[in-house]
Structures are given as structure tokens and as C-alpha cells.
Amino acid sequence: MARALYGPGGFFVRERPADHFRTSAHASPLFAAALARLVCQVDTALGAPATLDLVDVGAGRGELLTALLAELPPPVRARVRPIGVEVTMRSWDGISWRTDLPRGLTGVLLATEWLDNIPLDLARDGRYLDTGLNPGDPLSPADAAWAERWWPAGPDEVIEIGRTRDEAWADAVAAVSAGLALAVDYGHLREHRPPRSTATGFRHGREVPPAFDGSTDITCHVAMDSAAAAAGPDHVLLRQRDALHRLGVDGRRPPLTLASTDPIAYVRALSTAGAGAELTAPAGLGAHWWLAHPVALPHPLPLLP
Numbered sequence: 010m011a012r013a014l015y016g017p018g019g020f021f022v023r024e025r026p027a028d029h030f031r032t033s034a035h036a037s038p039l040f041a042a043a044l045a046r047l048v049c050q051v052d053t054a055l056g057a058p059a060t061l062d063l064v065d066v067g068a069g070r071g072e073l074l075t076a077l078l079a080e081l082p083p084p085v086r087a088r089v090r091p092i093g094v095e096v097t098m099r100s101w102d103g104i105s106w107r108t109d110l111p112r113g114l115t116g117v118l119l120a121t122e123w124l125d126n127i128p129l130d131l132a133r134d135g136r137y138l139d140t141g142l143n144p145g146d147p148l149s150p151a152d153a154a155w156a157e158r159w160w161p162a163g164p165d166e167v168i169e170i171g172r173t174r175d176e177a178w179a180d181a182v183a184a185v186s187a188g189l190a191l192a193v194d195y196g197h198l199r200e201h202r203p204p205r206s207t208a209t210g211f212r213h214g215r216e217v218p219p220a221f222d223g224s225t226d227i228t229c230h231v232a233m234d235s236a237a238a239a240a241g242p243d244h245v246l247l248r249q250r251d252a253l254h255r256l257g258v259d260g261r262r263p264p265l266t267l268a269s270t271d272p273i274a275y276v277r278a279l280s281t282a283g284a285g286a287e288l289t290a291p292a293g294l295g296a297h298w299w300l301a302h303p304v305a306l307p308h309p310l311p312l313l314p
């Protein structure tokens with residue numbers, strides 16, 4: 010998975026994520042607008058620092074950062090230092106790009122659909138599986154301990170060892186000195202682990218079998234509870250649907266009376282409602298998880314009561 014995605018000529022080294030799959034970041038500007046409201050809440054809780062870091066880890070081509078910056082009120086925007094972290098460096102007006110995590114951040118660190126692309130191992134009956142799902146070496150003590158704590162499985166069941174995601178997320182949260190770290194991703198909790206492997210490929214908008222030659226994306230759902238625990242006890246884990254409702258996004262249709270009083274406003278509101286409905290759909294993007302870790306925030310955030 011690591012070689013196919015990030016090795017020489019690997020999928021993400023070559024490709025633009027948005028050409029292959031659609032995340033919340035691409036579904037609608039409502040997502041960036043909601044995150045902008047969250048960034049403002051963090052800014053207020055931090056007492057409007059002179060520099061507010063805004064870091065997007067796994068930033069693709071900077072689509073979310075660009076949309077988010079456009080949604081921020083000018084007095085906040087003027088203090089924001091936007092940073093995109095990606096496996097290959099990009100250059101973009103107004104955004105600093107880097108391949109490693111910056112440290113000592115004051116502000117917000119975002120990671121939307123990043124953790125599901127962190128390479129992991131599959132295992133069955135205490136042994137690693139190769140890409141053809143054939144058993145190989147026994148699990149290392151650290152992976153065996155992870156499996157026992159987070160994914161106890163019966164004979165013949167395939168598990169996805171999330172330790173690499175836990176470590177990546179703990180490291181990202183540790184990069185924030187004050188503010189908020191937020192991961193948004195699809196995943197599962199211990200009591201509802203999937204019965205079979207979630208390894209999936211995407212190419213040009215289609216779901217395809219994962220290929221390990223760099224020709225497809227390869228993604229596995231995220232064990233959100235283990236990632237949460239790895240990064241510290243002070244966190245909130247909620248569904249995107251609930252998070253977006255708290256940030257003022259929903260899929261409610263405008264009142265029909267608006268159609269006769271202001272038809273243009275009605276059509277606009279209908280379109281917004283459609284985008285809100287997609288982002289909050291209980292069986293779609295709305296079922297994604299928001300894992301939020303506040304760090305040294307003097308005041309609680311409205312998102313995280």
C-alpha cells in the first residue's frame with residue numbers, strides 16, 4: 010500500500026485526488042463555510058492571536074484550503090498562515106506547502122480523508138496477509154497487542170491493523186500547541202468493526218478493486234476510536250451529520266411560500282438545501298466521523314460542548 014500510493018511514481022505522487030474521488034471538501038462550498046465558522050470559534054477561544062495557523066494535512070491540491078480562506082471574515086483571514094501538507098510539494102499563491110508536519114502550531118489542523126490513506130496491514134488468525142490475502146509472518150507484538158485491544162476477531166476473520174493511523178494522528182495532534190486538531194473520515198468503532206476487509210480502490214470516480222501497482226487509490230476505513238485514544242483523552246467523536254448541524258448546515262428545504270414571494274431566492278435556497286442534504290446524508294457523507302482534539306483552549310468551543 011505504501012509503495013503503491015507513495016513510492017516512486019505512486020498513485021498520490023502522480024495523481025490529483027479530486028480526479029478520482031469526491032470527498033466532502035469537493036461536494037459543496039458549504040463544507041468549507043462550516044469549517045470557516047469552526048476556525049472562527051477557535052480563533053475567538055484563542056483570543057485572536059497575531060498569527061493563526063491553518064494547516065491542512067493531506068491537502069490534495071489545496072482545494073479545501075483555498076475555499077476555506079475565501080470564507081473567512083477579512084479580519085481573521087488577515088492573520089491566518091495557511092499551510093498545505095502533501096507528499097509532493099505544490100506551489101500555490103498564498104499557501105505554504107511542505108511535505109512534513111509543521112510543529113508548535115497555534116490554530117487549526119485539519120485532516121479530511123487523510124487517515125484512510127495511511128498504509129496499514131491486513132491480518133487473519135494472527136498472521137499478516139499479502140496483497141493476495143495469503144498468510145505470511147506472525148504479527149509483531151505491537152500489532153498483536155493492537156489487534157487484541159481494538160479488533161478482537163474470530164477464526165478466518167480479516168482485520169485491518171490501525172496502529173499506523175493511530176501513530177500518524179497522535180503525531181498530528183501533538184503538532185498543535187494551542188487550538189484544535191480535526192480529522193474527518195469514514196470509519197468504525199470497536200463494537201461495529203466491518204465483517205470483511207474494507208480495502209477499496211478508486212480510479213476516475215469509480216470504485217474498483219484495489220491494485221498495488223500505483224494505478225488506483227487504495228483506502229481502508231479508519232478505526233476512529235483507536236485513533237482517538239492514541240491522541241489523548243481530551244477529544245470529541247461525532248458524526249459529520251451532527252457536527253454540521255451544530256455549525257448551521259442542514260438539508261432542510263426552504264418554505265414553499267418563498268417560491269411565490271422570491272422565486273430566485275427559493276431556487277438558490279433549494280440548491281443549498283440539496284448540498285446540505287448530501288453532506289449530512291445518514292447513509293453517505295453524514296455518516297463520516299469528526300474526531301476533534303482541543304488543545305490548551307482557554308474556552309470551550311460551541312462545536313464541542
Ligand SMILES: C[S@@+](CC[C@H](N)C(=O)[O-])C[C@H]1O[C@@H](n2cnc3c(N)ncnc32)[C@H](O)[C@@H]1O
Pocket residue numbers: 021022026032033034035066067068069073094095096108120121122123126127
Ligand atoms: C483522500 S486524499 C484527501 C484529499 C483532501 N484532503 C480531500 O479531502 O479531498 C488523501 C491525501 O493525503 C495525502 N497524504 C497521505 N499521506 C500523507 C502524508 N504522510 N503527508 C502528507 N500528505 C499525505 C495523499 O497524497 C492524498 O492527497
